[in-house]
Amino acid sequence: GFLLFKCNHSTKLLNMENIPLFYKDIVTAWEEVIQHEPLSHSQIRSQVVWNNRFIVIGHTSIYYKSWAMAGIIYINDLLHEDGTFMTMTDLYNRYGIEISPCQVMKYNSLKTAIPRKWKEVLKNENVLKTSYNIQIR
Secondary structure, X not given: OHHHHOOOOOOOOOOOOOOOHHHHHHHHHHHHHHOOOOOOHHHHHOOEOOOXXXXXXXXXXXXXXXXXXXXXXXXXXXXXXXXXXXXXXXXXXXXXXXXXXXXXXXXXXXXXXXXXXXXXXXXXXXXXXXXXXXXXX
16 A cells, blocks of 8 residues: 555566556556665665565565564664664564564565665764764764
8 A cells, every 4th residue: 555655666576467557557657756776874764675676585576564564664674773784683672573583584585685785875874973973072
């Protein structure tokens, strides 16, 4: 539903077999409006994880329904304030995501699927914040 229109999706990566033509046309038109790659740390943090054209595993966008239902929607939901990724224990404590081999594999796959360029921007954000904090003291 509403989440699709917040996603940076690609119709090539979505399964739209059972969607009426009218809705396919709307989704396709929306795709043309939202085509952009986020560049700043705030744009990256606000990217929806699910059905994102830039976050793919095996040329397929990702959607973990149970994770989305638990409240993981944006890249920011996977991060600590300092820009580092949460651990599985953190995800369990914050969202109730079960710690199991399957969930660990999903999370590692998801982190790997996030573009390297984004991770570098987030890492640099952390370095800048740390440098700024050191200068203030």
